[in-house]
Amino acid sequence: MNRITAEIITIGDEILYGQILDTNAKWMSEALDEIGVRTIRRTTIGDNEVDILKAFEEAEARVDIVLITGGLGPTKDDLTKPCLAKYFKCDMELDASALDDVIRIFESKGRELTDINRLQAVLPTACQKVTNAVGSAPGMWFHHEGTVFVSMPGVPYEMKMMMTNHIIPKLQDTFKMPVIYHKIIKTIGIGESWLADIIDGWAEGLPENMSLAYLPSLSQVKLRITAVGEVKEELIKEVADQVELVKPLISQYIFGYDQDTIESVIGSRLKEEGLTVSTAESCSGGYLAHMITSVPGSSAYFIGSVVSYHNDIKIGQLGVKMSTLTEHGAVSEQTVKEMASSIRQKFNTNIGLATSGVAGPGGGSKEKPVGTVWIAYSDGENCVARKLQLGTERTLNIQLSAIHCLNLMRQQLNAKTEIAI
């Protein structure tokens, strides 16, 4: 089956000049990919009639589906609607159903409808209106000689609602698409090339209808298996079989699947086992607590944290021994272990975590250069510390200290389970 192809056109000077980051195009590509549509080009142009019409023409010659965002506001800078009317050689008229939508939106927000707002309901006659449930600019659907053009607002939340509820189902009705199934295996603590070395043989043996992508991010690598076929249930089973094959090879690095994050996985685990955790943070400066508390419902297992930025707090609040700080320094195995044990006892939790390091750019020395970080885990029975040698960028060092500390907890909890079995 030939793949259905798409082009995404983003309209707006503010994107073109770099004032805002275009997150819409990524989201739309992903949404299309999910239903088996292959995006073959993305184009960004400014608020300029000539460029917009040219982009429409070029896109129609290239693809089956043209998704357009932006330029739908009610002011004169916003050219998408008149350009679409010109391109499809039709008039613009007040659409009664679109007006109803606009009135409803304004009523729901308790705002008065002005003449300018009313203009939002004036649409090219060649289009089918697409309801915008959360904003005042309606979407537009054109079906022109085999090519579908869809125009949507640039506000990410409005575009996403419209895509999910209307456009994706309508595209699936309009085009015959293959069934696509993705499964993501999430790993942590191993680089892309080392991972590839281990699973190369397995990857080469994947059936013809499956492909593998490596998607690296901060200390993590996602393995995405994509299967193409006709029956979803069969694909799910086929992919599950492949996952079972690769799992034993890299089990120690796998922390989750699909939408899992390291913090959500650990949260579920703690909740299941009825365990609580507290943190004592120096170089991570609150980011470790932030990662843990970014998970909804984390109050069930996260009790609290002491960010001991100043040594006085390490001593006074965490009871780190003065002699430990003098003999070994704040960035040391001894200090970070005392921090983890102390917070566990003080906050009366099952587990205590701690970080201490040189985040940079200042504060480094020959023995402990910027990027030297100690992390620790304590659960009453065991107290384990690890040294990390990170880079020179402060932001990355803060984030990586926290991520590695969560991973240390994951490993320790796994080790416990293994011993128990």
Add this chain to the structure above:
Amino acid sequence: MNRITAEIITIGDEILYGQILDTNAKWMSEALDEIGVRTIRRTTIGDNEVDILKAFEEAEARVDIVLITGGLGPTKDDLTKPCLAKYFKCDMELDASALDDVIRIFESKGRELTDINRLQAVLPTACQKVTNAVGSAPGMWFHHEGTVFVSMPGVPYEMKMMMTNHIIPKLQDTFKMPVIYHKIIKTIGIGESWLADIIDGWAEGLPENMSLAYLPSLSQVKLRITAVGEVKEELIKEVADQVELVKPLISQYIFGYDQDTIESVIGSRLKEEGLTVSTAESCSGGYLAHMITSVPGSSAYFIGSVVSYHNDIKIGQLGVKMSTLTEHGAVSEQTVKEMASSIRQKFNTNIGLATSGVAGPGGGSKEKPVGTVWIAYSDGENCVARKLQLGTERTLNIQLSAIHCLNLMRQQLNAKTEIAI
């Protein structure tokens, strides 16, 4: 003077299919905008020879400068280099100087040079090599019948170093550009349309060579004044005069200029005045401490934090009265004020900040729905609390609680200075 125009071409399936977010294009547009080059199109295409060559051809017909990123790795998926050789009808040869660069990079990282790495130094003969100081893929500069093509690696850090140190100066040497000067005024605590109402008269009176852009982000609006002319010093003076005119209208909302962030501005202020701060966080869960400690050198004024997620910690560690929690609840003016005063005393700092709220999605009630947040500031003399009614999204509620709390401290410090004067 005609504006010099540019197109940015990003090459890579992983961007096209939405696996990674293209932050390079935004950065490059901004960098071009800074030197007065107008980006008129951005194009993203996959790892596919036909599409790449077509995109080159289209871009050359449109613009003066074509910036290309991605597709420069040493594997067979990476097609940018062979496509450039084909497009400029030249051979590929080992470039001695590029090889020196590659060898140096590998030596500095203590890694062995393989034959595949050596291929990085094979370049189209029509190009001038551009040194990559931090990675193994060299950049390439082609000057073809008035149009400049620049190919750079897709790794953001490498691209940025190359743009800043080599490409931007080289473009300024090659093309005659107008002088552009930007000044950004940063405001907090007022929406875009309210701001526009206040400064509309001023904005309409701006001289012809200046323009104004509103760039809204999380609870902040940046006002960017752009001036075009021929002599930088004159522009700087003209813009400074305009800033002086608008300042009195919105002074209470202005927290900084250009690269300032709310956390960096507050940091500098605390350092100057020799003040220290500590935080007691409930709903912000460590994010407030994280914002403060994201600033290099923050250990000079940030002493530490207690994240009191569980009420036991509010009572046991922060000394919030049991009766306060019972009578008013954790999310209340009384509790948040006790938290701010208590952390200030306990951590012996000049200022104590506190947050307590319902971040969501759970935990809301009729009286205190999700998004109800109390923030407080205490300095020994004054203890001030504010109530925020935020939205329903957990992540935003966490971030906004912290940002508003920092803004509260900024306002209180300003009020103090005014009284002192």
